[in-house]
Amino acid sequence: MQSPLRHGKAALGTTIATGALAALSQAPDRASRLLRHRYPTVAVTGMTGVGKTRLADRLSRRASTQAAADAGQDVGSAVMERRTRRNARLRGYRFRVVPGENAATRLGALDEVFHDEPVDGVLHVVAHGHATPRRTGGTSGTALASREEQLAAELEDWSITAHRIASMAVRRERPTWLVIAVTKADLFADDIDAAVHYYSPGSGSAFGDKLDELRALAGGAKLSIDVLPVCAQGGGKKSALPDRTATELLGRLELRLAQLSGHV
Known part of the structure; x- marks a missing residue:
């Protein structure tokens, strides 16, 4: 017959083992929650030519030499790009730059960020009709497009993204945030307020x-x-949008992202 002392030790050992297994089973979830809290995932969306990757490079403080090399490219990426921003307080963002080209890779990227692994926020980039025109595959020469055509293409692109955002928002309990980044502000420096108004709800x-x-679809609350x-890059002191002003605009965007992510 087993002694009460030995029986008690066995029961205690079983309890400890059970608790350890429970803790181990919960560890991945806790680690995932901690990661999302400290490094929320942000989808960077928008049509091709608006400067999504360049803006993500600035926000992630990517090496200036690499960013400059990427800025010189005249075609957008056909695959989803990833950028990570880290600071000394072990906080930051995981950016997912969705391709702007209407290709299978873009649809796959949209599914990933809005369905498979839903992001915490969306940074949608627009350019007020000043997106860099892209040549169609297999053609050469300079691409041409009027501002009206670019605005129309931008609106069509947004319709696709907005549908995905609404679908994601209705499936989750916590609020979703969206920031419309009106980039290339140096090209309409005297008309910034009107540009912001154009992209604002209720305008x-x-x-x-x-x-x-x-x-209305996602629920306003x-x-x-x-x-x-x-503006990812400003000009000289006498330019329409000096570099100092561009840095201030970028700083306001960074502050708002930090507020929305609970970093400040």
Whole structure:
């Protein structure tokens, strides 16, 4: 017959082992929650030619030489690119730059960031009709497109992304945030306020109406929307948008991302 002391030790050992197994089983979930809290995932979306990768490079403080080399490319990436921003407090972001080209890789990237591994926030990049025109595959020469054509293409691109955002937002309990980054502000430096108004909810513009539709589908209380002008690279002191002003605009965007992510 087993003694009470030995029986108690066996029971204690079983309890400890059970607790250890439970802790181990919960460890991946806890680690995942901690990672998402400290390094939320941000989808960077927008049509080709608006400067998504260059903006992600600036936000992630990527090496300037590599960023400059990428900026010189005249074609957008056909695959999803990843950037990570880290700071001394062990906080930052994991950026997922979705290809702008209407290709199978883009649709796969959209599925990944909005369905398979839903992101914590969305940074949608627009250029107020000043996106760099891209040549179609297999053609040579300079691509041409009017500002009106670029605005129309931008709106069509947004319709696809907005549908994915709404689908993601209705499936989750916590709010989703969206920041519209109006980039290339140096090309419309005297008209920045009007550009921000065009991309704002309730503005009555074509883009504003699309945002109102999105909020109605996703639930206004679950989707916060900010519109901020930005310029990845400014010019000299006498330029329309000096580098100092561009840095200030980028700083405002960084601050808002930090606020939305709970970093400040």
